[in-house]
Amino acid sequence: ILGQELLGVPTKWYEAGAAEYDLPVIAQLPIFFLVSGFLETKRYIGFKETGTSGFINSFPFDPVGLNSPKHAINEVKNGRLA
Incomplete structure (x- = not known):
């Protein structure tokens, strides 16, 4: 929030959900799930x-x-136990 105001971005943070983006939310969801799935799978493999x-x-x-x-x-x- 502070960075946005310092840079002078015109949209306030609480109005960001109302803005129209180039990619609709329905198209963003598969991208999100693919990227998240890849990262979580790599994390799980490394954990194993x-x-x-x-x-x-x-x-x-x-x-x-x-x-x-x-x-x-x-x-x-x-x-100090972490």
Whole structure:
């Protein structure tokens, strides 16, 4: 909402549902289901292989290396279970 107002988009967020779009909602639904189904299937396959959730082909998703045994022990010692 804040970004929309800063950029000066003419349609207010609460009026967005009334706007006419190039693609009707009936045509958007199959696209939504196909994309969501693909992503959820990839997530499920990765979960079955590794036992943890991740993003597409990056299982587990740990971009900064915080998923290590050392960090897990430190969290338990400090009483912060995630």
